[in-house]
Amino acid sequence: MIVSREKIPGVVIAGLRGGSGKTIISLGITAAWIAQNITVAPFKKGPDYIDAGWLSRAAGRPCYNLDTYLCTQSVVQASYLTHSQPCDIALIEGNRGLFDGIDIDGTTSTSELAKLLDLPVVLVLDCTKSTRTIAAVLMGCMQFDPDINICGVILNRLAGKRHEGKVRANIERFCNIPVLGALPKLTQEAFPERHMGLVTSEEHGESDMSLTRARQVALDNIDIDKLFGLVTSFKGQGMPVVDNARQEQDAVLEINTTGNLNSITENDTVTIGVVRDSAFQFYYPDNIEALENLGARVKFISPLSQTDIPEVDAIYMGGGFPETHATQLSANQAFRDNLKVLSRKGLPIYAECGGLIFLGESICLDEVVYPMTGILPLRFGLSKRPQGHGYTEVEVVNENPFYAKGEVLRGHEFRYSKVISIDYEDTAMAFKMIRGKGILEKKDGFFKDNTFGTYTHIHALGSTRWAPSLIAKARRFKASRE
Known part of the structure; x- marks a missing residue:
């Protein structure tokens, strides 16, 4: 940009x-x-x-x-x-x-x-x-x-x-x-x-x-x-000048500048699979553009309409309403099994909110249990009232695939889903919630291998390490297959 x-x-x-x-x-x-x-x-x-x-x-x-x-x-x-x-x-x-x-x-x-x-x-x-x-x-x-x-x-x-x-x-x-x-x-x-x-x-x-x-x-x-x-015809006072505005804009937006593409070789180019359909559709355009402008090819995939997962070097799963598509998602066992196999092979997977639910073992709706991928040992249900609602702030407290320990991130959560049961150790949760609820007991960012799931949605221009980190992980995975 x-x-x-x-x-x-x-x-x-x-x-x-x-x-x-x-x-x-x-x-x-x-x-x-x-x-x-x-x-x-x-x-x-x-x-x-x-x-x-x-x-x-x-x-x-x-x-x-x-x-x-x-x-x-x-x-x-x-x-x-x-x-x-x-x-x-x-x-x-x-x-x-x-x-x-x-x-x-x-x-x-x-x-x-x-x-x-x-x-x-x-x-x-x-x-x-x-x-x-x-x-x-x-x-x-x-x-x-x-x-x-x-x-x-x-x-x-x-x-x-x-x-x-x-x-x-x-x-x-x-x-x-x-x-x-x-x-x-x-x-x-x-x-x-x-x-x-x-x-x-x-x-x-x-x-x-x-x-x-x-x-x-x-x-x-x-x-x-x-x-x-x-x-x-409105004549205002002019945009207020923010301290260090020009320098900060240029530094932050560097991750989203097409000029970076000039130094990217074919070997550096990776393919990011973005799970997008009517079940998973919550993406900031800035997040997708940040990946593209760092040299990624974005390929949209859907667990509603596809059984096979095309060759990709990482997967990004946004939020949405998996609960309203639970029947279709659970019926597509081929896609669920393929994603689980790729996760165990180390494919980088980053998932937010609805994507986190899909990474879990199941979601229970009206006493009916719908199997999900089973990548993470989480079982979900749905409440009538919001279980997490508003801005979040997290501190990265454990080593994980995507963020540096000690980093502080801002995001937001809005969900009606809740965790019914979970099997985890503290070291498998990357985030400590400074603000917000997270997955459980003020913890969020559940990861296993290179798969990472969180209730916190982030914005690429605010969490500037996210896109470069996902690209770097994708390049390492691509190199491991060659």
């Missing part, structure tokens, strides 16, 4: 809380602009995969995550500057409430990101059973942090024209903020939800039809042209 210094106009779509409707509104705006031949660079604030997948589909290009907990502020700025090229406009969907962060100062909040990138905010207001109070809430947001530029609001979940008129009149009188749109209450049929939010676009049977509906909702209820004009 070559860092561009030219800033593209952009807007942050924020809400007062999670579930306020900003995802469907963001999708609708993106799809509407695309229909007008406006190129949109989509971004998702925070460590979300599902919303990012929908935004990517709506925009027709990768959606990148911007997260100041997983990555430094300067790297987040660099990611925005680079990945918004060469588009006409960027759209960033926020997460949770506008000012919600990990501490009382609002660290990692959507508002912090808007200031870091010097972008205006459009605030989605859920007007359910409220009228004048909406203006009071908006005024509070405007005064809570005067450095945030709320350029407009979109009213959501209105009961009708009379309800809309009352809310509009109060906002115009007390807040002097333009109302850019007003949406009625929508059914959930077009965008069904699961415990982690929206169903993934890959699993949704009619995702293109749903995006078409979201686009039409935006065109019918939001002044798309006025919004575009406000964003593109």
Whole structure:
């Protein structure tokens, strides 16, 4: 990734809380602009995969995550500057409430990101059973942090024209903020939800039809042209300068710079198998690109549709929903057996969350046990409530295939699965949890041979040793076979 210094106009779509409707509104705006031949660079604030997948589909290009907990502020700025090229406009969907962060100062909040990138905010207001109070809430947001530029609001979940008129009149009188749109209450049929939010676009049977509906909702209820004009004419203060920003950007992004390819020979080139299908789909684009730009050929493989595993030098398994595909995964014994054989031969395998479950012995759902690969002695179940939810911080306390002892990593976990039983020794767990739950007893990073499974998702531009380490392991495995 070559860092561009030219800033593209952009807007942050924020809400007062999670579930306020900003995802469907963001999708609708993106799809509407695309229909007008406006190129949109989509971004998702925070460590979300599902919303990012929908935004990517709506925009027709990768959606990148911007997260100041997983990555430094300067790297987040660099990611925005680079990945918004060469588009006409960027759209960033926020997460949770506008000012919600990990501490009382609002660290990692959507508002912090808007200031870091010097972008205006459009605030989605859920007007359910409220009228004048909406203006009071908006005024509070405007005064809570005067450095945030709320350029407009979109009213959501209105009961009708009379309800809309009352809310509009109060906002115009007390807040002097333009109302850019007003949406009625929508059914959930077009965008069904699961415990982690929206169903993934890959699993949704009619995702293109749903995006078409979201686009039409935006065109019918939001002044798309006025919004575009406000964003593109916005004159901010300029991106704040972060200490050592330029040097840090260049150093960190070196793992993702195509210039590195000039020194890579054919003997250095490795093939990384990435397990990606509707069961395993949670990947940051930056992680895949980091591997490719270090000289790896990425080959996508699927335990849902393939029985044989092609010749690869390492495997990367992301998260997803193996529990909703348990019948198919357990039925494909050939793939499971082949992966176990390769693991015992020393093939480097790195797995996160859903991938970790697939490495285990089984998962029990509604008292039915579904066999997995049996590579790691773990047996899983599923809970109705989250078992791990939020950012993580880990210290590497044991020697392992991928990380240096003493290293501290930041990531996140969001899961409903739980460990029913496990057979392990302390030395087989690489991580001690400083923040988060991990696999068991504040431990995570279970490894055996060159196979490594963890509940912690990492971002390649924040955990900069991950991609080079996986590539190095792949090269050694490739050399051992020659």
